[in-house]
């Protein structure tokens with residue numbers, strides 16, 4: 131039990147979880163919990179890099195927790211907590227920021243993307259966001275970080291920071307590895323399939339929310355942007371097929387069948403039929419999660435209890451790393 135490898139990951143409660151978050155990350159977490167010591171958090175500190183409505187963050191933090199559990203993450207076997215409940219994240223982030231170069235942060239695609247979308251609010255937090263993310267991971271000496279493809283660059287910089295720190299002070303941090311799911315690491319927007327599906331998209335038709343009513347899910351998938359060729363074929367490098375590629379990927383991730391088999395099944399059939407089947411498969415996948423979610427979200431006391439126990443465990447583990455770091459850099463440790 132004790133020598134199980136450690137997994138850390140999390141989602142920002144900056145919107146309702148999407149099916150992209152589920153396929154890219156949470157579905158994988160559920161499978162990993164059997165073999166690893168897993169720590170999954172609601173990353174609320176990260177959300178304020180973009181302006182938010184405070185009450186929304188609070189509400190969504192518990193919604194995300196309820197969804198983790200509803201998706202199948204066992205709160206008795208794993209540590210589930212709210213990032214801001216453990217001050218060690220902000221503390222280690224400060225230290226690591228002093229070992230991170232402006233140049234490397236400037237290269238982050240998420241920073242470039244978010245600063246162009248929020249040109250009125252390019253704040254220092256948005257810039258140093260990957261440092262806080264590195265702290266999240268390194269505090270727990272995580273071996274693996276299961277995420278979607280868009281987060282891999284942040285894991286790379288986390289590794290660079292950890293290696294740089296270790297090169298100066300000895301083996302303080304475990305060097306973590308990113309872990310992608312077999313299918314679904316990069317689910318695209320239903321309205322612009324060249325972009326990722328994002329919970330903060332201004333057009334709700336672009337994403338499937340985990341709490342969307344089944345009728346809404348069906349409508350969104352039926353109106354997904356495809357192409358005029360009308361042939362169900364997976365052509366990765368062909369941008370005109372991005373929409374259909376995305377639907378095939380979703381079907382593959384949900385049914386655990388490979389894309390070739392799916393394409394073979396639909397040879398000669400039209401997009402209408404295919405979309406109907408994708409919609410049905412997605413709805414059937416989400417339905418039991420929603421039923422469980424509805425029960426959990428009604429029991430706030432239970433959810434608060436889960437994350438309060440989780441925070442205690444998270445603090446205990448992370449204090450060991452933080453103390454070591456403080457000692458190494460020269461702070462007086464009590």
Ligand code: TYM
Pocket residue numbers: 138139140141142143150151152153154155173176262263266267275276277278279280281284314315316317318326327328
């Ligand atoms: P966030 O909240 O944007 O996304 C949560 C997880 O969902 C994955 N994901 C996707 N996967 C496939 N297709 C998509 N369209 C898609 N959209 C999102 C993300 O890759 C992620 O795994 N910075 C992180 C949160 C974070 C974190 C951490 C993660 C903060 N500290 C430490 C891991 C470890 C983020 O904004 O994820």
